[in-house]
Amino acid sequence: MDLGIAGKHALVCAASKGLGRACALSLAENGVNLTLIARTPGPLEETAEEIRKATGVTVNAVAGDIVSAEGREKALAACPQVDILVNNAGGPPPGDFRDWDREDWIKALDANMLTAIELIKATIDPMIERKFGRIVNITSGSVKSPIPALGMSNGARAGLTGFCAGLSRQVAQHNVTINNLLPGPFETDRLTANTKSAAEKAGQAFEEVWKQRQQANPSKRFGQPREFGEACAFLASAQAGYIVGQNLLLDGGAFNSTF
Numbered sequence: 001m002d003l004g005i006a007g008k009h010a011l012v013c014a015a016s017k018g019l020g021r022a023c024a025l026s027l028a029e030n031g032v033n034l035t036l037i038a039r040t041p042g043p044l045e046e047t048a049e050e051i052r053k054a055t056g057v058t059v060n061a062v063a064g065d066i067v068s069a070e071g072r073e074k075a076l077a078a079c080p081q082v083d084i085l086v087n088n089a090g091g092p093p094p095g096d097f098r099d100w101d102r103e104d105w106i107k108a109l110d111a112n113m114l115t116a117i118e119l120i121k122a123t124i125d126p127m128i129e130r131k132f133g134r135i136v137n138i139t140s141g142s143v144k145s146p147i148p149a150l151g152m153s154n155g156a157r158a159g160l161t162g163f164c165a166g167l168s169r170q171v172a173q174h175n176v177t178i179n180n181l182l183p184g185p186f187e188t189d190r191l192t193a194n195t196k197s198a199a200e201k202a203g204q205a206f207e208e209v210w211k212q213r214q215q216a217n218p219s220k221r222f223g224q225p226r227e228f229g230e231a232c233a234f235l236a237s238a239q240a241g242y243i244v245g246q247n248l249l250l251d252g253g254a255f256n257s258t259f
């Protein structure tokens with residue numbers, strides 16, 4: 001299917017690895033030029049070069065922290081125009097809410113709610129003027145089904161989801177859409193790190209916990225980042241203009257419900 005977005009420009013946040021990288025690659029395969037941001041220059045430049053070689057699109061790589069005002073300014077300055085915005089950042093740490101103070105919460109809100117809102121604020125009016133814009137927020141399955149140890153993720157991402165539910169209905173008439181992708185377990189560095197820490201806590205071998213977690217999923221496996229990236233490219237497509245304010249769960253069926 002021709003997604004009708006060749007020649008557009010996307011800002012993809014937290015994009016050197018994992019789900020952000022997969023979104024960038026799928027967009028590039030559909031002819032979208034990219035600006036990518038991540039903090040560590042080495043893996044970022046590697047990803048940018050791999051995507052350039054594989055697809056021939058223009059890829060600007062910006063080394064910076066998207067959660068800081070300075071990082072956001074650098075990223076936006078590197079984009080000729082933002083037609084597609086993929087919001088993403090690292091997730092907050094697990095723990096017990098009794099141990100979290102105001103500072104911890106502010107960090108989580110900054111990373112998983114306010115940074116996305118700042119970037120939307122910086123890019124949405126020109127999208128409205130051009131009568132095309134696609135905003136995809138990478139949130140988490142925890143928005144729909146809270147994960148006990150990830151209270152800050154549950155809370156901060158739900159805040160972003162609520163805000164975007166309202167805003168998406170105010171901008172849809174201009175062919176600007178805002179939707180959220182909710183990952184369940186996808187095979188990325190983050191999943192490996194989380195599984196390692198769970199295995200250590202339980203005194204079990206990493207491989208054992210990894211397999212148990214796969215078996216607990218109705219699909220009997222973890223998601224592949226490629227599958228996630230393709231869903232992002234579709235939400236960014238010309239054809240997806242009537243998909244507004246939705247939360248698409250990609251979790252292999254882990255969330256058990258009829259609807």
Ligand code: NAP
Pocket residue numbers: 013014015016017018019020037038039040041064065066067088089090091092138139140141183184185186187188189190191
């Ligand atoms: P990942 O494989 O660890 O990749 C994270 C990427 O984000 C890296 O490129 C990292 O590069 C970049 N990054 C992190 N913080 C950043 C910042 N402040 N500024 C700029 N770049 C930043 O993680 P992932 O699995 O793709 O997860 C992506 C998001 O989805 C996270 O919020 C995660 O919590 C959420 N999620 C993931 C899963 C899953 O199973 N994978 C499930 C539910 C939710 P640098 O470190 O170099 O900056």
